[in-house]
Amino acid sequence: MKVRYGMAQWQHPAWVNWLYPSTLSASQRIGRYSEFFSSVEVGSTFYTDVDPIQLQRWYDAVVPEFRFCFKAPQTVTHRLADRPWREIEQDWLKFMDVLQPLVSKLGPTMLQFSGAIDERYLESILALCQCWSLPTPLSVEVRHLAYFDKGRIETSFLAGLAERQVNRVIMDSRPVFSTEAYCDSLVDAQSKKPRVPCHPVATARHPVVRFIGHPDLSRNDVWLDQWASKLVQWLDLGLSPFVFVHSSDNIAAPTLAATLDQKIQRLRPDYQSEIVLPASQEQTSLW
Template sequence: MKIYYGMAQWQHPAWVNWLYPSSLPAAERIARYSQVFSTVEVGSTFYTKVDQAQLLRWYSVVSDDFRFAFKAPQTVTHRLFDRPWRDIVEDWRVFMVSLQPLQSKLGPTMLQFPAACDERLLERIMLLCDLWDLSAPLSVETRHLAYFDKTGHESLLLKGLAEKGVNRVIMDSRPVFSTQAYCDSLVDAQKKKPRVPCHPVATSSHPVVRFIGHPDLALNDKWLDQWAAKLSQWLAAELTPTVFVHSSDNIAAPTLAATLDQKVQRLCGDYQPSLQLPQSQEQASLW
């Protein structure tokens, strides 16, 4: 019974003297992060080709049970309309080759498609899934509303992913859109985060959740309760969920993750907590 919890980043200015001491060099923070969290979204691979030596350095400093969730390059996921298919496939293959030495510490690699990627591209999404040849799990995130109709194209997407053993990424942005944007971080989040229906359907053994929390922590409780119940169901079904917790400014994301894990523990008597945050800045500085 394991839940992998992580953030969308492994360092944040507000986490200094909490998750890691200020004296710790920035290059060493991922190792400290991996002592608290069990996974992380790596978005840098979406924007650019990360040097292989850098990937291996990250791999070498985290614990053996840590899992990286790398995002596929945007040249693969965001250029399906305007690039030759052979070029997309080549970039996908090159990316997979770069991940091969890291397989023992790979979580669900993410194919994250933009809102412009509509039902006309479903076949290409499925073909990219077919090309996946690593032993680690693969996940797919779609943002076009055609994939949230509960019938039609969503049914085709879910059926295709389930047949291929690919996990659907479940986006839950309800909290961050639950109030008007009364601060800068909410304004920014509501501009950038997708507002799509939350359909918590697992299509394979490693379901992926991306939870976008509200900066007013108490407002998240009802959704965290729902997720604690769903995660408990998945654990009972012997699935291994990965949960990436964001907040509008990501400062409180670790706290939200710990709160969710505590709620799961209360529902599952045999569940051993997956996440324990430092209790204070003083304790963190003693690590």
């Protein structure tokens, strides 16, 4: 069992001359990224149809152990309330067909629903889960507060996921909302990231964590300590979690992921570290 770490992207200008040598072309960076991290969130599939040829290029560029976590199209998730079910189902089945050639490198595909999708759509969410036909994990992220009531609705939601062996996506945005927005990146993050309770419940074998870090890195320690303990518990239960680390501007996201990994290693000495980052920009500039 292992923790798979990833970012919300593999392209970031601040990572050049650190994770990537400046001589590496943009198209080659995903291959280099896959040498440091074992997964990535791919949000582009949420916004538009990605050319299967491009998907195949990404697939071919990464190491065999790498896992992509693609987000389902917004026509399936964010239009759940205003589109006919038949059209939604067709788009969902079409997306599965697009992913089929990539199954050997697929992590939990994400159904990410907006805050407008409340408890009235629970049966539709579970019906989409029931339609999933690929032999790879599926995960669901909900943002309406009804799904965090610790009562009837949340219980029904979690039971429905567990029955279908679908993973809950656990959003932890506590760090980024822990202070006033005193810089541009915090203003942007607080305006875009959901502020929902953090309920770290695993409903299947690959729980998914989305951690949104604070730009003052030391402020994250209290939450990273909590996650290190929870991840060790999950590993002890035989689970294989996916952890996607963001920060308010994502520059420091790789550092936060490495810090979390180190905390797990201190709690569980037999744990093999998953992340080894270049020590400094000065060293990597010699590549």
